[in-house]
Amino acid sequence: MNKQIDIQLSANRKEKPSFSSLKFGKTYTDHMFIMDYSRENGWHDPRIVPYQPITLDPAATIFHYGQTVFEGLKAYISENEEVFLFRPDENIKRLNRSSVRMCIPEVEEELALEALKKLVSIDRDWIPNQEGMSLYIRPFIISTEANLDVTPSQTYKFMIIMSPVGSFYKEGMSPVKIAVESEYVRAVRGGTGNAKTAGNYAGAMIVQEIANAEGYSQVLWLDGKENKYIEEVGSMNVFFKINGEVVTPGLSGSILEGITRKSVIELLQHWGVPVSERKISIEELYDAHQNGQLEEAFGSGTAAVISPIGELSWKNEKMVINDGKTGELTMKVYKALTGIQTGKEEDPFGWRVKVD
Ligand SMILES: *Cc1c(COP(=O)(O)O)cnc(C)c1O
Numbered sequence: 001m002n003k004q005i006d007i008q009l010s011a012n013r014k015e016k017p018s019f020s021s022l023k024f025g026k027t028y029t030d031h032m033f034i035m036d037y038s039r040e041n042g043w044h045d046p047r048i049v050p051y052q053p054i055t056l057d058p059a060a061t062i063f064h065y066g067q068t069v070f071e072g073l074k075a076y077i078s079e080n081e082e083v084f085l086f087r088p089d090e091n092i093k094r095l096n097r098s099s100v101r102m103c104i105p106e107v108e109e110e111l112a113l114e115a116l117k118k119l120v121s122i123d124r125d126w127i128p129n130q131e132g133m134s135l136y137i138r139p140f141i142i143s144t145e146a147n148l149d150v151t152p153s154q155t156y157k158f159m160i161i162m163s164p165v166g167s168f169y170k171e172g173m174s175p176v177k178i179a180v181e182s183e184y185v186r187a188v189r190g191g192t193g194n195a196k197t198a199g200n201y202a203g204a205m206i207v208q209e210i211a212n213a214e215g216y217s218q219v220l221w222l223d224g225k226e227n228k229y230i231e232e233v234g235s236m237n238v239f240f241k242i243n244g245e246v247v248t249p250g251l252s253g254s255i256l257e258g259i260t261r262k263s264v265i266e267l268l269q270h271w272g273v274p275v276s277e278r279k280i281s282i283e284e285l286y287d288a289h290q291n292g293q294l295e296e297a298f299g300s301g302t303a304a305v306i307s308p309i310g311e312l313s314w315k316n317e318k319m320v321i322n323d324g325k326t327g328e329l330t331m332k333v334y335k336a337l338t339g340i341q342t343g344k345e346e347d348p349f350g351w352r353v354k355v356d
Contacts, residue, residue: 003044003111005033005118010050019128022166024303025136029123033115033139033160037105043158046111048119051161057146061153067143068198069098072302073259074134074165075120075355077127078343083355085137086341088116090259095139098195103152104141112139112158119160120355132167132338136303168304173326173334175310178233179211180282181219182315186232186254188224193231193254200256201235208234218299220282220312224254228281236299236307237261240285241329243293250277260300264333266349273329282314289319296327305341306334 010030017027028051035046061067071091076084092113096106116137120127127135139160143153184207187193192200211219218234230249232238237258239248246268251257268275288294289312297309308331310324321327339345340352 003046005111005115006045006047007118007122008047008049009122016126017164019130019133019164019166022128022133022164024165025163027163029126029135029162029164031119031122032162033119033158035107035115035158037156037158039154043105043107043111046115048115048122054157054159056142056144059146059148060142060144061147062142062144064148065143065150066197066199066202067102067104067153068141069095069102069104070138070140070196070198071095072196073116073137073139074302074341075124075127075137075162076134076342077124077129080343081129082343083120083124083127084341084343084352085116085120085355086353087259087263087351088113088353090262091139092116094196094257094259095141098197099141101192101195102197104143104156107141107158115160117353117355119162123162124355126162126164128164128166130167132169134165134341136163136165138162165303173306173308173331175308175321175324175326176217177215177311177313178218178220178309179214179216180312180314181207181211181221182227185224185227186221189253191224191254194251194256196256204235216313222282223252228283229279230282230285231255233299233307233309236301236304238309239264239296239298239300240280240288240294241296241327242285242288243295244274246273246275246329247280248275248277249280252279258301260302260305260337263337263349263351264300264306267333267336270348285312286314286317286319289321294319294321296330297321298327298330298333305337306330 145153221231223229299307308326312319
Protein backbone atom coordinates (compact mmCIF):
# COMPACT_ATOMS: atom_id res chain seq x y z
CA MET A 1 0.00 0.00 0.00
CA ASN A 2 1.33 3.41 -0.90
CA LYS A 3 1.94 5.63 2.13
CA GLN A 4 4.17 8.17 0.38
CA ILE A 5 2.47 11.34 -0.79
CA ASP A 6 2.13 11.19 -4.56
CA ILE A 7 2.14 14.56 -6.32
CA GLN A 8 0.33 15.34 -9.53
CA LEU A 9 0.67 19.01 -10.41
CA SER A 10 -2.02 20.94 -12.23
CA ALA A 11 -1.24 21.70 -15.88
CA ASN A 12 -3.54 24.71 -16.06
CA ARG A 13 -3.23 27.02 -13.10
CA LYS A 14 -6.19 29.20 -12.25
CA GLU A 15 -6.01 32.95 -12.41
CA LYS A 16 -5.54 34.41 -8.93
CA PRO A 17 -8.38 36.63 -7.74
CA SER A 18 -7.80 40.20 -6.71
CA PHE A 19 -6.97 39.68 -3.07
CA SER A 20 -8.70 42.89 -2.03
CA SER A 21 -12.14 41.63 -3.08
CA LEU A 22 -11.96 38.16 -1.61
CA LYS A 23 -15.10 36.65 -0.14
CA PHE A 24 -14.60 33.98 2.51
CA GLY A 25 -14.74 30.46 1.17
CA LYS A 26 -15.50 31.24 -2.47
CA THR A 27 -12.12 30.74 -4.12
CA TYR A 28 -9.94 27.63 -3.93
CA THR A 29 -6.29 27.07 -4.80
CA ASP A 30 -4.90 24.92 -7.62
CA HIS A 31 -4.37 21.74 -5.61
CA MET A 32 -5.95 19.56 -2.95
CA PHE A 33 -4.84 16.64 -0.82
CA ILE A 34 -6.77 13.39 -0.77
CA MET A 35 -6.31 10.01 0.92
CA ASP A 36 -8.58 6.97 1.14
CA TYR A 37 -9.46 4.57 3.90
CA SER A 38 -10.70 1.02 3.70
CA ARG A 39 -10.98 -1.66 6.37
CA GLU A 40 -8.47 -3.85 4.52
CA ASN A 41 -5.85 -1.23 3.75
CA GLY A 42 -6.27 1.45 6.41
CA TRP A 43 -5.47 4.99 5.26
CA HIS A 44 -3.72 4.72 1.91
CA ASP A 45 -2.79 6.43 -1.34
CA PRO A 46 -2.10 9.93 0.02
CA ARG A 47 -1.87 12.29 -2.95
CA ILE A 48 -1.86 15.91 -3.97
CA VAL A 49 -3.85 16.43 -7.15
CA PRO A 50 -5.37 19.37 -9.08
CA TYR A 51 -8.40 20.81 -7.23
CA GLN A 52 -11.40 18.92 -8.59
CA PRO A 53 -14.90 17.64 -7.81
CA ILE A 54 -15.29 14.18 -6.28
CA THR A 55 -17.85 11.53 -7.16
CA LEU A 56 -19.81 9.67 -4.48
CA ASP A 57 -22.59 7.11 -4.47
CA PRO A 58 -25.92 8.76 -3.47
CA ALA A 59 -26.17 6.16 -0.70
CA ALA A 60 -22.83 7.24 0.81
CA THR A 61 -23.38 7.46 4.56
CA ILE A 62 -22.11 11.05 4.76
CA PHE A 63 -25.30 12.22 3.00
CA HIS A 64 -27.62 10.41 5.39
CA TYR A 65 -26.02 10.10 8.80
CA GLY A 66 -23.36 12.77 8.62
CA GLN A 67 -20.29 10.85 9.70
CA THR A 68 -17.78 13.61 9.13
CA VAL A 69 -15.25 15.84 10.89
CA PHE A 70 -13.37 18.96 9.88
CA GLU A 71 -10.64 21.37 10.92
CA GLY A 72 -9.76 24.98 10.18
CA LEU A 73 -6.34 26.63 10.30
CA LYS A 74 -4.41 29.27 8.41
CA ALA A 75 -1.10 29.76 6.61
CA TYR A 76 0.50 33.20 6.79
CA ILE A 77 3.29 34.78 4.79
CA SER A 78 5.69 37.12 6.56
CA GLU A 79 7.19 40.35 5.26
CA ASN A 80 10.32 38.47 4.24
CA GLU A 81 8.31 35.80 2.43
CA GLU A 82 8.50 33.08 5.05
CA VAL A 83 5.43 30.86 5.23
CA PHE A 84 4.07 29.77 8.60
CA LEU A 85 1.35 27.54 10.00
CA PHE A 86 0.04 28.20 13.51
CA ARG A 87 0.11 25.16 15.83
CA PRO A 88 -0.96 22.71 13.07
CA ASP A 89 -0.13 19.71 15.27
CA GLU A 90 -2.97 20.84 17.57
CA ASN A 91 -5.40 20.81 14.66
CA ILE A 92 -4.40 17.29 13.68
CA LYS A 93 -4.73 16.05 17.26
CA ARG A 94 -8.17 17.65 17.50
CA LEU A 95 -9.18 16.15 14.14
CA ASN A 96 -8.35 12.74 15.58
CA ARG A 97 -10.26 13.45 18.79
CA SER A 98 -13.31 14.48 16.75
CA SER A 99 -12.88 11.34 14.63
CA VAL A 100 -12.86 9.06 17.66
CA ARG A 101 -16.19 10.60 18.75
CA MET A 102 -17.69 10.07 15.31
CA CYS A 103 -16.38 6.48 14.83
CA ILE A 104 -14.00 7.60 12.09
CA PRO A 105 -10.54 6.00 11.92
CA GLU A 106 -7.73 8.33 13.09
CA VAL A 107 -5.09 9.57 10.66
CA GLU A 108 -1.37 9.32 11.27
CA GLU A 109 -0.32 12.67 12.75
CA GLU A 110 3.02 12.86 11.01
CA LEU A 111 1.60 12.08 7.60
CA ALA A 112 -1.21 14.60 8.03
CA LEU A 113 1.28 17.29 9.02
CA GLU A 114 3.49 16.47 6.06
CA ALA A 115 0.43 16.65 3.78
CA LEU A 116 -0.48 20.07 5.16
CA LYS A 117 3.02 21.43 4.68
CA LYS A 118 3.45 19.99 1.17
CA LEU A 119 0.11 21.31 -0.01
CA VAL A 120 0.75 24.79 1.38
CA SER A 121 4.23 24.78 -0.13
CA ILE A 122 2.91 23.84 -3.59
CA ASP A 123 0.21 26.54 -3.51
CA ARG A 124 2.23 29.15 -1.59
CA ASP A 125 1.61 31.75 -4.31
CA TRP A 126 -2.01 31.72 -3.14
CA ILE A 127 -1.21 33.14 0.28
CA PRO A 128 -2.20 36.80 0.15
CA ASN A 129 0.75 38.86 1.34
CA GLN A 130 -1.32 41.81 2.47
CA GLU A 131 -1.98 42.92 6.02
CA GLY A 132 -4.49 40.73 7.80
CA MET A 133 -4.89 38.26 4.94
CA SER A 134 -4.08 34.57 4.95
CA LEU A 135 -4.74 31.21 3.37
CA TYR A 136 -7.52 29.30 5.11
CA ILE A 137 -6.95 25.55 5.23
CA ARG A 138 -9.80 23.08 5.60
CA PRO A 139 -8.88 19.45 6.35
CA PHE A 140 -11.93 17.17 6.56
CA ILE A 141 -13.00 13.55 6.51
CA ILE A 142 -16.20 12.10 5.05
CA SER A 143 -17.68 8.62 5.20
CA THR A 144 -18.11 7.25 1.69
CA GLU A 145 -19.55 3.76 1.92
CA ALA A 146 -22.87 3.22 0.10
CA ASN A 147 -24.95 1.83 2.95
CA LEU A 148 -28.25 3.03 4.40
CA ASP A 149 -27.83 0.89 7.47
CA VAL A 150 -27.00 3.07 10.50
CA THR A 151 -23.52 1.72 11.12
CA PRO A 152 -20.03 3.20 10.83
CA SER A 153 -18.86 3.41 7.25
CA GLN A 154 -16.16 0.99 6.07
CA THR A 155 -14.61 3.59 3.77
CA TYR A 156 -13.61 7.26 4.15
CA LYS A 157 -11.86 10.09 2.37
CA PHE A 158 -9.56 12.59 4.07
CA MET A 159 -9.14 15.77 2.07
CA ILE A 160 -7.50 19.15 2.48
CA ILE A 161 -8.66 22.16 0.49
CA MET A 162 -7.44 25.75 0.79
CA SER A 163 -8.95 29.17 0.20
CA PRO A 164 -7.28 32.61 0.29
CA VAL A 165 -9.09 34.90 2.72
CA GLY A 166 -9.19 38.65 2.99
CA SER A 167 -8.84 40.70 6.09
CA PHE A 168 -11.47 40.01 8.73
CA TYR A 169 -11.18 43.60 9.88
CA LYS A 170 -11.17 45.64 6.67
CA GLU A 171 -12.59 48.67 8.44
CA GLY A 172 -10.65 48.08 11.64
CA MET A 173 -11.69 46.04 14.62
CA SER A 174 -15.22 46.85 15.68
CA PRO A 175 -17.03 45.25 18.60
CA VAL A 176 -20.09 43.16 17.77
CA LYS A 177 -23.57 42.92 19.24
CA ILE A 178 -24.47 39.53 20.65
CA ALA A 179 -27.82 38.08 21.71
CA VAL A 180 -27.88 35.62 24.61
CA GLU A 181 -29.78 32.58 23.32
CA SER A 182 -32.34 31.30 25.82
CA GLU A 183 -34.33 28.94 23.59
CA TYR A 184 -32.05 26.84 21.40
CA VAL A 185 -28.83 25.13 22.49
CA ARG A 186 -25.75 24.31 20.43
CA ALA A 187 -24.68 21.20 22.26
CA VAL A 188 -25.34 19.09 25.32
CA ARG A 189 -23.01 17.28 27.68
CA GLY A 190 -22.47 13.80 26.29
CA GLY A 191 -23.35 15.02 22.80
CA THR A 192 -21.02 16.06 19.99
CA GLY A 193 -20.32 19.68 20.98
CA ASN A 194 -16.63 19.04 21.56
CA ALA A 195 -16.19 17.45 18.12
CA LYS A 196 -15.82 19.58 15.00
CA THR A 197 -18.56 17.78 13.13
CA ALA A 198 -21.06 19.07 10.57
CA GLY A 199 -24.29 18.48 12.48
CA ASN A 200 -23.38 20.96 15.22
CA TYR A 201 -23.21 23.73 12.63
CA ALA A 202 -26.32 22.68 10.69
CA GLY A 203 -28.30 22.79 13.91
CA ALA A 204 -27.04 26.26 14.76
CA MET A 205 -27.91 27.92 11.45
CA ILE A 206 -31.52 28.74 12.24
CA VAL A 207 -30.40 30.47 15.43
CA GLN A 208 -27.80 32.48 13.54
CA GLU A 209 -30.47 33.48 10.99
CA ILE A 210 -32.84 34.70 13.70
CA ALA A 211 -30.07 36.61 15.46
CA ASN A 212 -28.99 38.28 12.21
CA ALA A 213 -32.56 39.27 11.39
CA GLU A 214 -32.80 40.93 14.79
CA GLY A 215 -29.62 42.90 14.23
CA TYR A 216 -27.12 40.76 16.18
CA SER A 217 -24.04 39.27 14.63
CA GLN A 218 -23.88 36.13 16.79
CA VAL A 219 -25.50 34.43 19.74
CA LEU A 220 -24.07 33.59 23.14
CA TRP A 221 -24.82 29.91 23.79
CA LEU A 222 -25.87 28.71 27.21
CA ASP A 223 -25.51 25.11 28.43
CA GLY A 224 -28.07 22.57 27.27
CA LYS A 225 -29.06 21.28 30.68
CA GLU A 226 -29.78 24.25 32.93
CA ASN A 227 -29.77 26.96 30.28
CA LYS A 228 -27.67 28.95 32.66
CA TYR A 229 -23.93 28.58 32.12
CA ILE A 230 -22.15 30.34 29.29
CA GLU A 231 -20.57 28.07 26.70
CA GLU A 232 -19.50 29.78 23.47
CA VAL A 233 -20.24 32.71 21.18
CA GLY A 234 -21.32 31.69 17.66
CA SER A 235 -18.54 29.29 16.63
CA MET A 236 -15.96 30.93 18.82
CA ASN A 237 -14.86 30.44 22.41
CA VAL A 238 -15.56 33.31 24.76
CA PHE A 239 -13.60 35.32 27.33
CA PHE A 240 -14.67 37.95 29.88
CA LYS A 241 -12.50 40.30 31.88
CA ILE A 242 -14.21 40.73 35.23
CA ASN A 243 -12.63 42.94 37.86
CA GLY A 244 -9.12 42.37 36.54
CA GLU A 245 -9.45 38.62 36.05
CA VAL A 246 -10.01 36.90 32.73
CA VAL A 247 -12.61 34.14 32.84
CA THR A 248 -13.49 31.61 30.16
CA PRO A 249 -15.95 28.71 30.47
CA GLY A 250 -14.18 25.48 31.47
CA LEU A 251 -14.24 22.60 29.00
CA SER A 252 -17.48 20.91 29.93
CA GLY A 253 -17.65 18.33 27.15
CA SER A 254 -20.07 20.42 25.12
CA ILE A 255 -17.58 23.19 24.36
CA LEU A 256 -15.26 23.01 21.36
CA GLU A 257 -11.68 23.13 22.56
CA GLY A 258 -10.35 26.02 20.49
CA ILE A 259 -6.68 26.31 19.68
CA THR A 260 -7.01 30.08 19.78
CA ARG A 261 -8.64 29.68 23.22
CA LYS A 262 -5.73 27.59 24.42
CA SER A 263 -3.25 30.13 23.01
CA VAL A 264 -5.05 33.06 24.67
CA ILE A 265 -4.91 31.29 28.03
CA GLU A 266 -1.21 30.48 27.63
CA LEU A 267 -0.45 34.04 26.53
CA LEU A 268 -2.28 35.57 29.52
CA GLN A 269 -0.50 33.21 31.90
CA HIS A 270 2.83 34.16 30.30
CA TRP A 271 2.01 37.82 30.92
CA GLY A 272 0.97 37.14 34.50
CA VAL A 273 -2.64 38.17 33.89
CA PRO A 274 -4.97 36.17 36.17
CA VAL A 275 -7.01 33.79 34.03
CA SER A 276 -9.39 31.05 35.08
CA GLU A 277 -11.34 28.34 33.31
CA ARG A 278 -14.53 27.77 35.21
CA LYS A 279 -18.30 27.74 35.06
CA ILE A 280 -19.76 31.18 34.61
CA SER A 281 -23.48 31.76 34.63
CA ILE A 282 -25.30 34.45 32.71
CA GLU A 283 -26.58 35.82 36.05
CA GLU A 284 -23.04 36.19 37.33
CA LEU A 285 -22.10 38.03 34.16
CA TYR A 286 -25.15 40.27 34.45
CA ASP A 287 -24.34 41.09 38.09
CA ALA A 288 -20.73 41.84 37.18
CA HIS A 289 -22.02 44.24 34.55
CA GLN A 290 -24.42 45.88 37.00
CA ASN A 291 -21.56 46.37 39.46
CA GLY A 292 -19.35 47.88 36.80
CA GLN A 293 -16.93 44.95 36.93
CA LEU A 294 -17.47 43.52 33.45
CA GLU A 295 -14.56 45.25 31.80
CA GLU A 296 -14.06 43.46 28.49
CA ALA A 297 -15.46 40.56 26.46
CA PHE A 298 -14.25 38.86 23.31
CA GLY A 299 -14.62 35.73 21.20
CA SER A 300 -11.66 33.66 19.98
CA GLY A 301 -11.31 31.47 16.90
CA THR A 302 -9.14 30.90 13.85
CA ALA A 303 -11.23 33.02 11.46
CA ALA A 304 -11.28 36.32 13.34
CA VAL A 305 -8.55 35.39 15.86
CA ILE A 306 -10.12 37.78 18.38
CA SER A 307 -13.56 39.38 18.07
CA PRO A 308 -14.42 42.06 20.64
CA ILE A 309 -17.96 42.05 22.07
CA GLY A 310 -19.45 45.50 22.56
CA GLU A 311 -22.94 44.62 23.66
CA LEU A 312 -24.79 41.62 25.07
CA SER A 313 -28.55 41.45 25.00
CA TRP A 314 -30.22 39.15 27.55
CA LYS A 315 -33.99 39.00 27.92
CA ASN A 316 -34.85 42.70 27.86
CA GLU A 317 -31.56 43.87 29.27
CA LYS A 318 -28.70 45.35 27.33
CA MET A 319 -25.19 45.08 28.67
CA VAL A 320 -22.91 47.56 26.97
CA ILE A 321 -19.30 46.57 27.58
CA ASN A 322 -16.46 49.10 27.73
CA ASP A 323 -18.70 51.75 26.11
CA GLY A 324 -19.00 49.48 23.08
CA LYS A 325 -15.30 49.89 22.33
CA THR A 326 -12.54 47.31 21.94
CA GLY A 327 -10.93 46.68 25.32
CA GLU A 328 -7.25 47.32 25.97
CA LEU A 329 -6.41 43.73 26.90
CA THR A 330 -8.54 42.42 24.00
CA MET A 331 -6.45 44.50 21.61
CA LYS A 332 -3.21 43.42 23.24
CA VAL A 333 -4.12 39.74 22.88
CA TYR A 334 -5.13 40.26 19.24
CA LYS A 335 -1.88 42.06 18.40
CA ALA A 336 0.26 39.47 20.17
CA LEU A 337 -1.42 36.49 18.50
CA THR A 338 -1.49 37.94 15.00
CA GLY A 339 2.09 39.16 15.48
CA ILE A 340 3.24 35.62 16.25
CA GLN A 341 1.13 34.11 13.44
CA THR A 342 2.47 36.44 10.76
CA GLY A 343 6.10 36.42 11.87
CA LYS A 344 6.07 40.06 12.99
CA GLU A 345 6.78 39.23 16.62
CA GLU A 346 9.02 36.82 18.48
CA ASP A 347 7.47 33.41 19.11
CA PRO A 348 8.55 32.45 22.63
CA PHE A 349 6.16 29.48 22.65
CA GLY A 350 7.33 27.79 19.43
CA TRP A 351 3.83 27.98 17.98
CA ARG A 352 4.85 28.82 14.43
CA VAL A 353 5.72 26.00 12.05
CA LYS A 354 7.71 27.06 9.02
CA VAL A 355 6.78 25.70 5.60
CA ASP A 356 9.68 25.38 3.14
C1 LIG B 1 -13.55 25.84 15.51
C2 LIG B 1 -14.38 26.31 16.63
C3 LIG B 1 -13.90 27.14 17.66
C4 LIG B 1 -12.55 27.78 17.62
O1 LIG B 1 -11.49 26.89 17.50
P1 LIG B 1 -10.09 27.44 16.99
O2 LIG B 1 -9.22 26.23 17.05
O3 LIG B 1 -9.66 28.50 17.93
O4 LIG B 1 -10.31 27.96 15.62
C5 LIG B 1 -14.74 27.42 18.71
N1 LIG B 1 -16.00 26.97 18.77
C6 LIG B 1 -16.52 26.19 17.79
C7 LIG B 1 -17.90 25.72 17.91
C8 LIG B 1 -15.72 25.85 16.69
O5 LIG B 1 -16.23 25.11 15.72
